[in-house]
Amino acid sequence: MSGDGTPVIEFRDVGLTYPGPPAVHALHPCDLSIAGGDFVTVVGPSGSGKSTLLNIAGLLDTPTHGRYLLDGIDTTALSASHLAALRGRRIGFVFQAFHLLPHRSAQENVELAMVYQAVPRRLRRLRAAAVLDRVGLGHRAAALPTQLSGGERQRVAIARALVAEPSLLLCDEPTGNLDSATAASVLALLDELHRDGMTIVVITHDAEVARHGQRTVTIRDGVLSDPARHRGEL
Amino acid sequence: MRQGRSIRGRSRLALRDLLSEAVAGMLQRPARAVLTALGTVLGVGSFIAVLGLTATAASQIDTRFNALTATEVGVVDVGSGNAAAPALSFTEDAEARISRLNGVQAAGVYWNVRLGPEDGVRAAPVGKANGADAQTQVIAASPGIWPAARAGFAQGRGFDDFHDRHRQAVAVIGSATAARLGITTLHTRPAVFIGGSSFTVIGILEDVERKPELLMSVTVPRSVAERTWGTPSGEGARMIISTELGAAGQIAEEAALALRPEHPEYFRVTPPPDPRSLRTAVSDDLSQLFLLLAGVCLVIGAVGIANTTLVAVMERTGEIGLRRALGARGIHITSQFLAESTALGLVGGLVGTSIGTVVVVSVAAAKRWTPVLDPATLAVAPALGLATGLLAGLYPAWRASRIPPVEALRR
Numbered sequence: 001m002s003g004d005g006t007p008v009i010e011f012r013d014v015g016l017t018y019p020g021p022p023a024v025h026a027l028h029p030c031d032l033s034i035a036g037g038d039f040v041t042v043v044g045p046s047g048s049g050k051s052t053l054l055n056i057a058g059l060l061d062t063p064t065h066g067r068y069l070l071d072g073i074d075t076t077a078l079s080a081s082h083l084a085a086l087r088g089r090r091i092g093f094v095f096q097a098f099h100l101l102p103h104r105s106a107q108e109n110v111e112l113a114m115v116y117q118a119v120p121r122r123l124r125r126l127r128a129a130a131v132l133d134r135v136g137l138g139h140r141a142a143a144l145p146t147q148l149s150g151g152e153r154q155r156v157a158i159a160r161a162l163v164a165e166p167s168l169l170l171c172d173e174p175t176g177n178l179d180s181a182t183a184a185s186v187l188a189l190l191d192e193l194h195r196d197g198m199t200i201v202v203i204t205h206d207a208e209v210a211r212h213g214q215r216t217v218t219i220r221d222g223v224l225s226d227p228a229r230h231r232g233e234l
Numbered sequence: 235m236r237q238g239r240s241i242r243g244r245s246r247l248a249l250r251d252l253l254s255e256a257v258a259g260m261l262q263r264p265a266r267a268v269l270t271a272l273g274t275v276l277g278v279g280s281f282i283a284v285l286g287l288t289a290t291a292a293s294q295i296d297t298r299f300n301a302l303t304a305t306e307v308g309v310v311d312v313g314s315g316n317a318a319a320p321a322l323s324f325t326e327d328a329e330a331r332i333s334r335l336n337g338v339q340a341a342g343v344y345w346n347v348r349l350g351p352e353d354g355v356r357a358a359p360v361g362k363a364n365g366a367d368a369q370t371q372v373i374a375a376s377p378g379i380w381p382a383a384r385a386g387f388a389q390g391r392g393f394d395d396f397h398d399r400h401r402q403a404v405a406v407i408g409s410a411t412a413a414r415l416g417i418t419t420l421h422t423r424p425a426v427f428i429g430g431s432s433f434t435v436i437g438i439l440e441d442v443e444r445k446p447e448l449l450m451s452v453t454v455p456r457s458v459a460e461r462t463w464g465t466p467s468g469e470g471a472r473m474i475i476s477t478e479l480g481a482a483g484q485i486a487e488e489a490a491l492a493l494r495p496e497h498p499e500y501f502r503v504t505p506p507p508d509p510r511s512l513r514t515a516v517s518d519d520l521s522q523l524f525l526l527l528a529g530v531c532l533v534i535g536a537v538g539i540a541n542t543t544l545v546a547v548m549e550r551t552g553e554i555g556l557r558r559a560l561g562a563r564g565i566h567i568t569s570q571f572l573a574e575s576t577a578l579g580l581v582g583g584l585v586g587t588s589i590g591t592v593v594v595v596s597v598a599a600a601k602r603w604t605p606v607l608d609p610a611t612l613a614v615a616p617a618l619g620l621a622t623g624l625l626a627g628l629y630p631a632w633r634a635s636r637i638p639p640v641e642a643l644r645r
Contacts, residue, residue, distance in 0.1 A: 060559065060639045081244045081563045088245050088561015095643070099556040103262045115255070116561040118246040164561075 006072040008168050008199045009034040009057055013066035016052055026052040029065050030224035032217065034201065036167070039194040041213030042203045049222040050203045051172065057201060058170045059087045071167050088116050092161030096173035098153045100145040106132060106156045107141040113160045131159040135189060151182030158189060162198075169193065171202040175209055187212050245561040247569065256573035259546075260581075267578060270542040273535025274582025274619045275589065280528035282590025282607070282615050289606040290598050302443060304506050305339075307486045309473040309493070311466075313500025321465035323500040324473060324493065326457075329378040331492050332473070337481025342379030343473045344445075345466035347372040347459050353429030355452055357415040370411050371451040372428055374459030374466070380406075382476045383445040390420045390437035397436075398455040405433035408449030412438045426452055431462055444474060482506045532622050535582060539626035543575045547634040554634055555642025564635035571634045575627025576620055583619015587612060 015029035027049045034040050044050050055061035056068060059075060062083075067076045071090060075083060092113075100109045110128040119127070132138050135155040145153055154174060161169055171190070175183035191212060194200055202213060210216050218225045260267050313319035324343045325331070332341040355370040379385075380392035393404050405426055407417065417424045417435060425432045433454055442448045473493075477485050486505035490498035547554070554567055591607065598605035 055640050058559065060643070081565075084558070084561050084563045085245045087559065091559075093559045097552075099552060099559075099643070101553060101556075103258070112557075113560050115251050116245040116247055116557070116563075116566060118248055121250075160560075 006036075007033045007069070008036050008038075008071055009201070010069040010072075011056075011066065012069070014056060014063045014068050015065035016056060016061065017064050025222050027056065027063070027219075027224070028222045030226075032224060032226055034199065036199050037194075037197050039190075039200045039212065039214045040202070041210040041216045042201065042219060043205060043207070043210045043216055044219035045205060048219045049224075050205075050219055052222070053219060053224065054170055054172055054201070054203050057168075058091050058093060059083045084116075088113075089164060090167045092164065092166040092169045094154070094157050094161050094169065094171040094174045096176040098145070098157045098177070100153055100156060100160075102145050105142050105144055106137060106148065106152075106159075109145070109156055110160045110163050113164050117164060127163055128159070131163045132156070134162070135159045149182070150178050151185055154178060154182075154186050155189065158186070158193075162193070167199060169198055169200045171200065173204055173206075174202060175204075175206065183209075245563050245566065247562070247566045252566075252569055252573055253577075255570050256577050259550075259570065259574045260577055266542060267581075270538050271535075271578050271582035271585065273531060273538040274579050274622050275535075275586040277528055277530075277532030277535045277622070278583045278586025278615050278619045279589040279593070280524065280531050280586075281618065282587055282611065283593040284524035284528055285611050286590060286594030286605065286607045287597060289608060290594060290603050293606045294603050305477045305479055305482055306444060306506055307475040307477060307482050307489060308504040309475065309489055310502045310504070311470040311472065311500065312502045313497060316500070319497070319500055321467075322460075322471055323497070324471050328473065328493055329376050332475055332485075332489060333378075335485055335488055335492055337478045337485055339476045339478060340378050340381035341473055341475040342376050342382040343456060343471055344373055344375035344379050344453075345456075345459075345471040347374050347454075347463050348467060349429060349463070355411075355415070356427040357417065357424075358427065370414070371447065372459075373448065373451045373453045374456045374463075375453050376456050379445070379448075379453070379474065382474045383448060384443035384476070385439055385445075385448065386441040388438045388440035390435070392437050393455050398457050401457045401461055402455065403431060403433045403458055404436045404455065406437040406439060406448075406453045407435055408439045408442075408451055410449050411452060428452065428454075429462075433458075444476070532618070535579075535619075536622045536626040539575050539578055539623055540630060542578075543571055543627050543630035544633070546574070547571060547630050547637075551637060551642045551645040554637055555639050555645070558639035558642060568631045568635040571631035572624065572627045575631070576623040579623015579626065580616060580620040582623070583616035586619060587615040590615070 009032060011030060011032040013029045013031060014027070015025070016027040018024040018026060042050050042053055052061065056063050059070070063076075067074055069075065070086060073086065075086065078086070101112065104112070107125070107128050110131060111124045114124045114127065129138065129141060132141050135158055137152060137155050137159065140148060140152060145156070148156065154177075158174075169190075174190070175186055178186060187209060190200055190202070202209060204210055216227070311323040313323040328343055329341050332338055349372060355372065377392065377394045377398050385392060388409055390406075392406050393402065396402070397404050407415070407426065412418070412435075415426060417426075417438070420435060420438065424435045426435060427433075433452070439449055475485060475489065483505055486503045489503045490501040494500055557567060591612070594607055595605045597603075
């Protein structure tokens with residue numbers, strides 16, 4: 001994460017329009033700045049453009065308008081392979097559907113995040129074990145996803161997102177598939193990571209989840225509204 | 235703004251990781267992997283079995299060929315039909331002329347004697363010929379016929395130069411003919427009657443390796459036959475030459491000139507068949523169809539792998555999206571699916587090679603043959619499976635890499 005005051009995420013007039021006809025403005029050009037260590041929640045109804053925002057921030061999609069700087073790096077002109085490298089090293093993803101490989105153990109699922117970084121196998125094992133310990137699943141390292149509860153699966157997914165030591169943790173409805181008690185424990189883990197200095201962006205339509213963020217950005221019909229910007233804080 | 239700050243190159247996937255990911259992907263659904271590899275197993279197995287069995291059979295043909303046929307040269311008198319040529323192109327010293335060639339072991343001239351309608355082979359001087367005469371052929375031969383034809387005698391011996399030179403009325407009969415004529419022993423100095431002439435039987439053949447028809451015949455010296463029935467007509471005379479191993483080809487080239495330097499065209503020489511062409515003929519006849527079949531199996535195997543890999547790509551779209559999110563480049567996704575299909579092909583190739591080898595060895599053991607398998611074939615076969623898997627995986631792997639990460643994660 002950025003320790004020199006450079007925002008981790010900086011949107012400069014970033015927008016995404018799918019060419020038609022008719023053209024669809026998935027995200028209207030907007031500015032957004034998220035500093036290192038921030039915990040930001042993005043809220044909005046279904047189809048409002050939350051996922052588009054997350055995809056652009058996660059370098060999974062490319063904006064058709066404006067420039068996006070991640071950790072100060074202008075990603076606009078980067079090649080697909082450089083974007084993949086940035087994605088792997090600087091961004092950790094947590095998905096609503098967990099996206100764990102069903103035939104791999106928790107440990108192997110976490111290790112997968114380091115496979116494309118050419119981290120030596122032995123180091124991968126050590127780091128994966130350490131991160132699983134950190135999320136409280138050290139004792140479940142050998143379990144298959146089918147042997148884990150929903151909350152445990154999401155913790156494995158969070159461990160996988162953290163193991164490459166990213167600057168940014170992007171969470172897409174991380175508690176969407178969990179009951180309230182399990183969701184609370186996952187949110188507590190995110191709070192703990194935030195306290196340790198991790199930059200976290202959580203996309204949600206759950207007001208309870210949104211309250212965990214320091215700052216909430218709303219989005220509706222592709223139009224981003226950042227109260228902090230309106231207040232002139234940024 | 236710091237363009238390119240801290241971008242330490244691209245994502246990398248170590249070869250070892252690629253292989254272990256491929257194996258893990260393959261083992262996710264072991265039953266499906268086995269069924270998918272089955273086409274390649276059949277194709278490569280057929281390939282090995284066809285080539286192995288053909289080589290084994292050809293080697294058996296070679297063995298038989300070498301034992302006898304490779305040392306035999308045949309010469310046919312084709313000049314006797316020519317008005318300017320003598321009635322018999324083989325001179326009296328034809329055997330001696332041929333025997334002077336290096337590598338000749340023995341040679342003998344022979345022809346079938348044409349008897350008149352009233353003439354027949356009888357065991358007694360008078361009376362109607364019994365049933366034997368219709369089946370008993372009279373052959374005129376020079377003394378060299380016995381070693382050249384590799385004749386073995388049950389009793390007595392063959393006639394020699396003395397008998398031939400002095401036109402002795404002697405005969406050698408085959409064991410089957412002896413039985414028909416009621417001749418069981420030579421101690422009584424039996425005779426056979428051909429037409430009006432009697433011939434003392436001096437030998438009864440037991441076995442003939444090269445001219446089995448001698449066993450069914452009465453053989454008399456050529457000089458006697460010429461005097462009694464004249465020179466051969468119709469089919470003409472022949473010579474059989476027994477050579478040392480490896481000499482037959484050379485002798486076949488020289489025989490006509492050695493027999494009649496002034497008229498080599500009077501003879502048609504038949505060299506032994508070339509074992510290589512014989513083997514090729516066997517290979518051509520037997521294996522082409524089966525190789526085609528093996529090719530069809532391989533194509534079916536390839537289609538199976540392609541189909542399964544394509545289905546796997548569709549099923550694992552979410553996984554593809556996850557890997558892209560974790561930093562995988564398109565080439566990494568392509569490599570992974572390609573490695574999986576190639577591994578399937580290789581496994582199919584290895585299993586097919588083993589099964590094909592077992593088939594060849596089993597058939598050879600059942601037939602009491604020596605199994606013959608070219609080591610190059612064994613090396614090529616798994617590579618064939620590997621290439622099948624690689625080619626089959628190209629399109630699905632390419633498609634996998636083309637799925638946009640966002641779309642992949644949505645599924």
